[in-house]
Amino acid sequence: xxxxxxxxxxxxxxxxxxxVGAIALSLLWxxxxxxxxxxxxxxxxxxxxxxxxxxVLNASWFFVLPLAFxxxxxxxxxxYHLVIRHIYANQNFSVNIIIASVAIAALGENxxxxxxxxxxxxxxFQFTSGLKIIGVVLPYQTxxxxxxxxxxxxxxxxxxxxxxxxxxxxxxxxxxxxxxxMGINVQKSFAxxxxxxxxxxxxxxxxxxxxxxxxxxxxxxxxxxxxxxxxVAGLGNLRAGILMAFALGFLEMGVNYLFGSRYGFPSMLGxxxxxxxxxxxxxxxxxxxxxx
Amino acid sequence: MSISQISILIAVLGIxxxxxxxxxxxxxxxxxxxxxxxRKSNVWKDFWIGIILLALALIFPAFGAGKYMLSQxxxxxxxxxxxxxxxxxxxxxGIFTLGHMAVFAVGGYITSMIALYMGWNLWAALPVGAxxxxxxxxxxxxxxxxxxxxxxxIMTLAIAIVIQKLIVSDVxxxxxxxxxxxxxxxxxxxxxxxxxxxxxxxxxYKGKIYGEYYLSLALLVLSTLFALFVIYSPLGSTFRSxxxxxxxxxxRGVNRIKYQLIVFTVSGIFTxxxxxxxxxxxxxxxxNVLSLSLLLFLLSMIVVGGRGTNWGPLxxxxxxxxxxTILRDFGQLRVAGLSLIILFAMIFLPNGLIGLLSNxxxxxxxxxENNDRVSIKDFIKSDRSQYLKRGKWIKKFGNDNE
Numbered sequence: 001x002x003x004x005x006x007x008x009x010x011x012x013x014x015x016x017x018x019x020v021g022a023i024a025l026s027l028l029w030x031x032x033x034x035x036x037x038x039x040x041x042x043x044x045x046x047x048x049x050x051x052x053x054x055x056v057l058n059a060s061w062f063f064v065l066p067l068a069f070x071x072x073x074x075x076x077x078x079x080y081h082l083v084i085r086h087i088y089a090n091q092n093f094s095v096n097i098i099i100a101s102v103a104i105a106a107l108g109e110n111x112x113x114x115x116x117x118x119x120x121x122x123x124x125f126q127f128t129s130g131l132k133i134i135g136v137v138l139p140y141q142t143x144x145x146x147x148x149x150x151x152x153x154x155x156x157x158x159x160x161x162x163x164x165x166x167x168x169x170x171x172x173x174x175x176x177x178x179x180x181x182m183g184i185n186v187q188k189s190f191a192x193x194x195x196x197x198x199x200x201x202x203x204x205x206x207x208x209x210x211x212x213x214x215x216x217x218x219x220x221x222x223x224x225x226x227x228x229x230x231x232v233a234g235l236g237n238l239r240a241g242i243l244m245a246f247a248l249g250f251l252e253m254g255v256n257y258l259f260g261s262r263y264g265f266p267s268m269l270g271x272x273x274x275x276x277x278x279x280x281x282x283x284x285x286x287x288x289x290x291x292x
Numbered sequence: 293m294s295i296s297q298i299s300i301l302i303a304v305l306g307i308x309x310x311x312x313x314x315x316x317x318x319x320x321x322x323x324x325x326x327x328x329x330x331r332k333s334n335v336w337k338d339f340w341i342g343i344i345l346l347a348l349a350l351i352f353p354a355f356g357a358g359k360y361m362l363s364q365x366x367x368x369x370x371x372x373x374x375x376x377x378x379x380x381x382x383x384x385x386g387i388f389t390l391g392h393m394a395v396f397a398v399g400g401y402i403t404s405m406i407a408l409y410m411g412w413n414l415w416a417a418l419p420v421g422a423x424x425x426x427x428x429x430x431x432x433x434x435x436x437x438x439x440x441x442x443x444x445x446i447m448t449l450a451i452a453i454v455i456q457k458l459i460v461s462d463v464x465x466x467x468x469x470x471x472x473x474x475x476x477x478x479x480x481x482x483x484x485x486x487x488x489x490x491x492x493x494x495x496x497y498k499g500k501i502y503g504e505y506y507l508s509l510a511l512l513v514l515s516t517l518f519a520l521f522v523i524y525s526p527l528g529s530t531f532r533s534x535x536x537x538x539x540x541x542x543x544r545g546v547n548r549i550k551y552q553l554i555v556f557t558v559s560g561i562f563t564x565x566x567x568x569x570x571x572x573x574x575x576x577x578x579x580n581v582l583s584l585s586l587l588l589f590l591l592s593m594i595v596v597g598g599r600g601t602n603w604g605p606l607x608x609x610x611x612x613x614x615x616x617t618i619l620r621d622f623g624q625l626r627v628a629g630l631s632l633i634i635l636f637a638m639i640f641l642p643n644g645l646i647g648l649l650s651n652x653x654x655x656x657x658x659x660x661e662n663n664d665r666v667s668i669k670d671f672i673k674s675d676r677s678q679y680l681k682r683g684k685w686i687k688k689f690g691n692d693n694e
Contacts, residue, residue, distance in 0.1 A: 035442050037449075086639040095388045098445045099591060100638050102390075106588050107631035114624050220584075224453060227446045262461040266454050273435045273447070280438035 005136040007254050013142040013211060015249025019149045020204035021219075021226030022233075022241040023156060024197050029235050031173045031193040033094050035227055038079070038101040039201055041108030043219030045075055046205020047123050048116055051214050054124040064125045068202040076198020079104070080191045088190070105220070112216040119215070126210035145207045152200060153242065159196070169193050225265070232272045234285025244283065248272075301361075301614055304352070308345065308610065309649070338520055338602055345606075349509055353502055362501045364617060366573060369508035372609035373515035373566045375593045377559040380519055383600030384528060385555040386535025388441060390587065391432055391448030394455050395560050397581045399425035399567025401459075401477065404577045408486035409467070415489065418568040425564020426557055433556030437549055449587075456582035482578025489572050504573050511569050515562040516606070522558055523602060531555055535600070585627050589616070592634040598644025607645050 021039060028034045046068045053059050053067050083104065087096050127140035160166035168189045171179045176186050209218055226245070233244035248268050256264040275283065353362060378392045403421030407414045432451065436444045459477045466476035477483070491503030522528050530551050533541040538548060571577040580586065589612065597608020612633070619629040641648055 035446060037446075083635060083639070090638075090642045094442045095445060096638055098388070098390075098442055099595060100635055102449075102584070102588060102591070103631040103634040103638075106584060106627050107635075110625070110628040110631070114628075221453075224446070224450050228450055231443055231446060262458060265457060269450055269454050276439060276443075276447070277435070277437070280440075280443075 002134070002136060003257060005134060007250065007257050009136060009138045009142065010256075011246070011250035011253040012146060013139070013249075014253055015246035016142065016145040016149045017208050017211065017222055018226050018229055018245035018249055019242045020145065020152065020207055021222050022230050022245050023149070023152050023238065024201040024204055025223075025226055026230055026236065026238045026241055027156065027193065027197050027200070029230065031169050032084070032088070032190060034084070034097045034101075035094070035230075036101050036197075037098060037223060037227070038104035038108065039223040039226070040105050040217065040219035042072060042075065042198060042201035043205035043208055043222065044108060044112050044214070044216060045071055046202035046207075047209030047214035047218055048112060049202065050125040050206045050209065051116075051121050051123050055121075061125055064206060065203060068206045069199045072198035072200070072202025072205075073195045074198075075202070076195040077191060079198065080194040084190070084194065085187065105223075109216045109220075116216070120213040121215070123206075123209040123212075123214045125206055139211075141211050145211070148203075148207055149242070152203070153238070156200070156238070165189075165192055165196070221265075225268070228269065228272050232275050232282050234282030236286075237282075237284045240282075240284035301617075304348065305610055305614065307348065308607070334602075335524060341603060342516065342520075346513060353505055359501050362505050364613065366501075366504050366508045368609055368613040369505075369512040370566050370570050370573075371590060371593065371613070372606050373508075373512045374563055375590055375597075375605040375609055376512075376515050376519045377561075377563045377566075378590065379594055379600065379605045380522060380531075380559040381555050382594055383598075383604070384523060384535065385531035385552070386600070387552060387555065388445045389432070389436075389448040389556075390445050390591070391452045392559075392563065393582055393587050393590065394448075394452040395425050395429045395432065395563045396567040396570070397455065397579075398428040399564030400571035400577045400581065401483070401567075402564075403568035404483045404486045404571040405477075408483060414487055414568075414572045418565060418572075421568040421571075422561055422564035425567060426560040429556045429560025429563070430553060433553050437552060452582055452587070456579050459579040459582070478577065478579075480579060482576050482580075483571075484576040486571075486575075488575050508569060508573065511562070511566060515566065518558075518562055520602060527551075527554065527558075532600075585630070588627070588630055588634065592630060592637065595634055596637040596641070596644055598646030601644065601646045604644050604646040611645065 021043075024042075025036060025039060028036050049068045049071050050064045053064050054061060083100055084097065087093060087100055090096060127144060130137040130139035130141075131143070132138075158166075160170065168179075168184055169192070171182070171184060172186050172189045179189075180186050205219065208222060212218065225248075229245050229248055230241050232248075233240040248271070251271060252264040252268045255267040259267075279285075352365070357365075374392070374396055378389075381387050381389050381392065399421045401421075402424040403414065403417045406412050406417040406420055412420075432448065435451070436447050439447060460480045462475045462477045462479045464475060465473040467474050489503070489507065491500045491507075495503050522531075530541075530546055533544075533546060534548055534551060542548060567581075570581075593608035593612045594605055595608070596611060597606065598604030612630075615629070615633060616626070619626045622629065637644065
């Protein structure tokens with residue numbers, strides 16, 4: 001029972017970590033058809049902003065999330081106008097952006113390495129204690145992250161379905177040309193989606209780094225895993241993605257506890273490969289037919 | 293690195309570029325507006341380019357280049373051999389795998405493991421390592437057999453990352469020698485002490501670097517010949533047909549799955565061999581060959597040189613090695629510089645340096661757009677307005693394949 005609860009709690013922690021990544025990444029796939037490997041830069045940005053705010057400026061914890069929100073917003077805007085816009089103009093966007101975002105991830109990692117140093121820093125925006133259930137500790141940080149996942153998902157759903165911004169983004173993602181004919185500024189709406197993504201990603205960075213520490217390559221694993229989870233769940237299906245994030249988090253943690261921590265990620269990847277061999281569009285994905 | 297060495301490098305690069313441009317220019321026939329089948333003339337063009345490059349590379353050590361420079365060129369030969377094979381999958385067949393360094397690592401690791409644990413000579417271990425790499429490459433191709441475009445990139449990257457993590461986290465003792473524990477894969481510190489190719493005994497201390505130089509040159513020549521052979525064979529046409537239009541190719545009876553497995557298998561041969569040669573020349577094989585920065589370095593060679601072109605990877609490797617030797621002086625900023633180069637190339641040179649070169653040498657005041665890349669697809673592209681219409685038409689029906 002002990003070990004079961006342990007696996008459950010750490011699976012919950014890891015799963016909510018992947019889920020927050022998946023929320024932000026699926027927004028970008030939905031709008032631009034873009035798999036963003038530079039997500040790790042945004043996660044590190046959130047972590048370093050939290051560290052800077054609380055440890056360097058000695059400000060209250062109250063300012064951390066707004067500051068991360070703002071910095072992610074600015075970063076998303078810059079990222080869109082410096083890189084994505086130009087690559088979108090060329091052919092083969094969906095693959096080229098992966099290569100470009102690998103480069104951006106390396107660039108961001110290098111920038112944080114040069115600006116803040118390579119050592120792991122303790123990120124102060126976190127809960128230290130935990131809730132004790134039958135001898136097993138459930139950290140408050142996990143509960144907090146889990147609640148934030150649900151809140152972020154609800155906010156995303158509301159923005160996408162109710163607000164004007166969400167309507168514009170959905171219209172552009174369905175058909176950019178028709179949207180343009182209706183008087184929508186396509187580039188502006190892409191930039192807005194990117195800013196929305198950046199702010200959410202930076203907030204997830206604060207949450208993710210709270211459970212561990214902050215170092216330049218902090219989000220690398222979580223990014224790749226979140227992307228894999230989105231693919232196996234079927235891209236464009238956010239609810240399935242979040243469900244899958246928790247399922248694979250439990251799987252990874254279960255393998256970690258039973259066979260040793262080196263086999264967690266490989267077994268998860270093996271599972272994903274086997275699923276994709278039989279269902280190439282993911283568990284809940286729809287088949288996309290490309291007409292030429 | 294002194295100024296004279298840099299100037300020699302730049303001069304050599306200049307000669308290469310001029311030679312390529314010369315043959316590009318002479319073979320271009322302005323009267324034929326579209327050339328659909330110019331395979332034969334291209335073969336001769338590539339033949340002469342290859343002969344000139346080979347002659348230059350053969351006599352290069354006679355100019356008295358330093359040992360450091362020769363060792364850099366050895367590294368360049370190995371990376372160029374890897375990227376020419378990667379280009380077969382990435383550029384010619386249009387399968388966007390990022391796991392090619394894993395194939396390279398398998399070749400290197402198996403070669404050095406056989407030499408280390410079974411006591412084989414490294415020369416004898418090379419083909420076995422290459423064979424293992426071929427098998428691994430086939431399996432890599434099989435795991436992503438039903439996926440498309442961006443999915444493939446993410447999954448192969450994840451596979452490479454997992455292999456690196458498995459190697460780094462390997463702490464179990466496989467053999468214990470003199471109370472020192474050796475891991476099966478060498479763990480984070482890598483494999484070492486499996487000997488070398490024996491150039492020191494054969495050629496003496498001073499001649500060792502020349503042996504390494506000509507061995508890696510032979511690797512590159514064979515690899516390039518093989519790549520050109522594949523490109524010009526019916527196999528290459530099949531790969532390109534799948535890349536350009538999968539549905540049309542399928543309706544003509546091309547089995548995508550079969551040819552995807554074939555392209556992974558063929559490109560594994562020389563990649564694995566390059567891995568073995570790399571392991572033998574470096575005398576140590578560590579998990580850093582799977583690092584993200586090296587992946588980015590080799591990927592930028594393909595992207596900067598020109599995807600899917602015959603000589604693009606070679607030119608890309610040369611220019612990136614040159615840039616890297618210069619960036620090395622800046623220490624920490626090296627990776628940032630590489631990333632900026634790759635971004636710059638993706639935004640401003642979508643067809644790479646080869647595309648830029650052919651644009652420059654096929655430019656004439658009367659021609660509004662270049663249509664030197666001789667295929668109907670590119671010809672349609674060349675007309676700007678038509679291209680825009682076509683782009684809209686495709687977007688309207690939700691095509692993401694282009």
